Amino acid sequence: MASKASLKGKGKVAKSGRGGSAAAPDERTAVKCVKVWxxxxxxxxxxxxxxxxxxxxxxxxxxxxxxxxxxxLLSPI
Structure with missing residues (x-):
């Protein structure tokens, strides 16, 4: 007998700690501000x-x- 498929979506897993390459919130807003400007x-x-x-x-x-x-100046000839 076949098992039923799970209805749960595969979402991103939240990390409890920050990685070494994660930017601070101020840096992210500064970069976004520069991009918008x-x-x-x-x-x-x-x-x-x-x-x-x-x-x-x-x-x-x-x-x-x-x-x-x-x-x-404006004439083509």
């Missing part, structure tokens, strides 16, 4: 680069020698 900063930098690249090219082009007009 760096993600936020990269998103803002991406938006600034996307919207600022073409105006930067126009400004650099208008300040070069010989000085072209705005129409000459």
């Amino acid at each position: 760096s993600t936020w900063a990269m998103k803002k930098a991406k938006v600034a680069a996307q919207y600022g690249f073409i105006p930067l090219i126009i400004v650099v082009g208008m300040n070069s020698d010989p000085k072209p007009s705005l129409y000459q």
Whole structure:
């Protein structure tokens, strides 16, 4: 006769003590804070680069020698 399967799930076993590589709670929150901040900063930098690249090219082009007009900078020919 077959035995019934257990309904208990196989979860993680909690350790009573900390291991040598476990970080302190303050270190974990500091690392998480740095990750969140760096993600936020990269998103803002991406938006600034996307919207600022073409105006930067126009400004650099208008300040070069010989000085072209705005129409000459924007025309494809």
